[in-house]
Amino acid sequence: MSLSPLDLPLLVDAEQLLPVLDHPLLRLVDLGRPQVYAQMHVPNAVSLPAAALVRQEGYASGLLPELEQLQQLLQRLSITPQHQVVVYDDEGGGWAGRLIWTLHVMGFTKVSLLNGGIHDWLAKGLPVSSEPVVLPALNAAAVSLNLDNRITLEPLKTIVREQPSSHSIWDCRSFEEYTGARLAARRGGHLPAAIHLAWDSLFDRNDHLRLKPLPMIHHLLAARGLDFDKPLIVYCQSHHRSGLAYVVARLFNLEVRAYDGAWSEWGNQSDTPIVTGEQPC
Numbered sequence: 001m002s003l004s005p006l007d008l009p010l011l012v013d014a015e016q017l018l019p020v021l022d023h024p025l026l027r028l029v030d031l032g033r034p035q036v037y038a039q040m041h042v043p044n045a046v047s048l049p050a051a052a053l054v055r056q057e058g059y060a061s062g063l064l065p066e067l068e069q070l071q072q073l074l075q076r077l078s079i080t081p082q083h084q085v086v087v088y089d090d091e092g093g094g095w096a097g098r099l100i101w102t103l104h105v106m107g108f109t110k111v112s113l114l115n116g117g118i119h120d121w122l123a124k125g126l127p128v129s130s131e132p133v134v135l136p137a138l139n140a141a142a143v144s145l146n147l148d149n150r151i152t153l154e155p156l157k158t159i160v161r162e163q164p165s166s167h168s169i170w171d172c173r174s175f176e177e178y179t180g181a182r183l184a185a186r187r188g189g190h191l192p193a194a195i196h197l198a199w200d201s202l203f204d205r206n207d208h209l210r211l212k213p214l215p216m217i218h219h220l221l222a223a224r225g226l227d228f229d230k231p232l233i234v235y236c237q238s239h240h241r242s243g244l245a246y247v248v249a250r251l252f253n254l255e256v257r258a259y260d261g262a263w264s265e266w267g268n269q270s271d272t273p274i275v276t277g278e279q280p281c
């Protein structure tokens with residue numbers, strides 16, 4: 001007997017997830033702090049450390065892992081293209097978004113963000129578990145990468161130097177990092193023409209870290225000068241915070257690529273163009 005497929009949207013509310021918690025084709029992934037997971041997590045959720053999603057090379061601390069590490073991730077999550085993956089964390093969606101981007105790069109499209117993560121789940125009084133989850137082993141297919149959602153250092157330098165008006169660029173670090181007032185690399189500042197909207201402006205701390213309404217986020221980005229008609233590049237320090245920006249861009253159906261080298265790479269290069277100070281009005 002074949003299983004009925006799950007088809008959840010990219011952004012899922014707790015009320016949508018609750019009725020399908022026990023579906024055999026559902027994979028729930030918790031990217032929150034291990035100590036929080038040990039106390040309480042959404043039933044059937046497996047814990048995944050953020051370190052499984054990144055690779056360091058030189059100064060760049062958030063690079064896409066090599067194929068072997070991605071294969072291990074796939075086996076750890078025990079997923080096939082038929083599975084519906086729902087991801088959440090305890091911080092507003094940064095690490096959860098990073099996993100969604102990673103799975104998109106690996107060709108998995110049935111991936112969703114749980115709106116508000118564990119905070120919204122708890123606020124609604126929904127069931128939790130403290131039992132660790134071990135997923136069944138599957139014969140995972142070999143990883144095949146689709147790099148349409150990723151941009152690396154050299155192509156980005158070419159865009160910034162030769163085609164600066166061809167893309168929109170969104171820096172979602174803190175304002176101090178953006179202006180260069182706070183250094184997190186040898187050089188501070190931002191990419192030329194990058195607009196700024198901090199990642200934590202996207203969710204509402206008074207509403208259990210749920211995303212703000214999409215029309216409100218659209219207004220915030222438009223007010224900062226984001227051109228929604230151009231392909232978009234998102235970045236932060238290590239493509240952690242920009243994981244949420246990537247998901248938001250996908251919710252707007254934008255053509256978006258994430259720069260996983262991020263400022264930890266760009267800001268430590270000697271030949272990358274950098275702008276300091278506030279973005280012009």
